[in-house]
Amino acid sequence: MGYAWGKHGVQQCFPQLTEVVEIEQAMNDENVNQIYGHFVPCSHLAILVTFAEQCGIEMAPLLRKHGLSVESVSTPGARIAAAQYAQLLLDVDSLTDDAGFWFRFGQQLDFTAYDVLGQVMLSCDTLRQAMHLLAKYYQLISCGSELVCVETDGSLSIHIYRQGDIEARASFIRSELLVSVIFNGILVALPDRGEKLRFEFDYRQPEYASLYYQYLNRNCVFSAPQSKIILPAEYLACPGLYPNPVMLKILVKQCDQLLDQLLGHRSISAQVRTQIAAIPGHYPTAISVAQKIGLSPRTLSRRLKAQGTTFQLLMNEVKTQRAVNYLQTTDLSIEEVATMVGFSDAANFRRAFVSWTGMLPSVYRSAQG
Incomplete structure (x- = not known):
């Protein structure tokens, strides 16, 4: 699976363009930038x-409810508001009794579903480069997740941080789909099946965990502090699917x-909240965050105060x-x-948690059943 490069490949993401050089001209088009900055791909x-209808779910009426049609979401380059996309997922979810529906659907996806960012991934020289660029630009298409790429002891980890109410059903669905897309995307570059x-x-083992072990591999751990995919050092130098330095340079500039x-x-x-949450277990200082977003600590403090x-x-x-x-x-x-x-001390954490929520962490956990 993947885009064919050349004129056809360009038109997958920019159907109105006929020459690669025109992509650079389009970068200055304010309307194009606004569209790509506020919506996510319909891919x-x-x-x-197709998948839902194969499972017996009639999609046309559901799409009409949102002012969409099968034709509109199938148009190359089509995009949809992130909030509308999330609601559509929930609407479909309400129509299926299959607990593993979203995990099985995720098996149908790969980087080509990521629009311009997908082309960036496929144009990279190596898998390491693709993972770093995925983490850097993922927020362009994110509906509620942040990715952080970390290299330690030769291996590379993609940390998945779910924003907002991560206990919400939509957050869980998006997390399963994201893992599937990344797995399918890197699988084609590996010499084995990603063994x-x-x-x-970062959630408990679902009742259909056998699907995880069957499709991914046996190296699955649930109830972990943070969701992440860990790639061993030997995978990182694997060549990209369609290495194309010229196309990559153009697309990176666009991103x-x-x-x-x-x-x-x-x-x-x-x-600031994104920077604080970037790496679970590691919390930056106000000074380091100010530097990352291009402000002095004093200016940062003043602007935050203005926002209450x-x-x-x-x-x-x-x-x-x-x-x-x-x-x-x-x-x-x-x-x-x-x-x-x-917190280095559990007692201090308990006191802080009480100040945040009004109850001890053990009591809170028990109340959740």
Whole structure:
């Protein structure tokens, strides 16, 4: 699976263009940038329509409810508002009794469903380069997740951080789909079936876990502190599917401009929250965050105050959300949860959790059943 490069490949993402050189001209088109900065590709939906109907779900009426049609979501380059996409997933979810529906659907997806970012992935020289660029630009198409690429001891890990209410059904669905897309995308570049990949999930083992072990591999761990995919060193130098340095340079420039515009529309508090949450278990200082978003610490403090918040309040929000997630969806001990949210002492964590939620972490966990 993958795009064919040349004129046809370009038109998959830019159907209005007929020459590669025109992509660079289109980068200055404000309308194109706005469209790509605020919506996500319909590619997933087009594949979902076919898969859902094979499973007995009639999709045409559901699409009409959202002002869409099979033809509109199947148009190359079509995009949809992120919130509408999330609601469509929930609407489909309400029509199936198959608990493993989304995991099986994810097996139909790969990088080609990622639009411009998909072409970036397929144009890379190596798998290492593809993973770093995926993490860097993923927020262009994200509906509620952040990716962080970390290399340690020769291996590379893609950390998946789910934003918002991660206990919500939509968050879980998107997480399963994201893991499937990444797995399918890198699988074609590997000399084996990814037997040495390791998968960790920040939720309890589902009733259909056998599908995970069958499709991914036996190296699956549930109730982990953080969802991530770990690639061993020997995989990182594997060549890309369609290495194309010229195309990659053009597409990376496009993604850089789209990312700049997207971040320009995000509030300072949202940018700070993203930086704080970037690497679970590691919490940056206000000074380091200010440097990353191009502000002085004093200016950062002033702008956050103007938005009715502070760096410490945002830090507490991230830690509260993360602690609640660990208590709800994993079997980590209170001591382990304390460590993951930045406390060296469980007693201090308990006091902080009470101040955040009004109850002890053990009581909160028991109340969740």
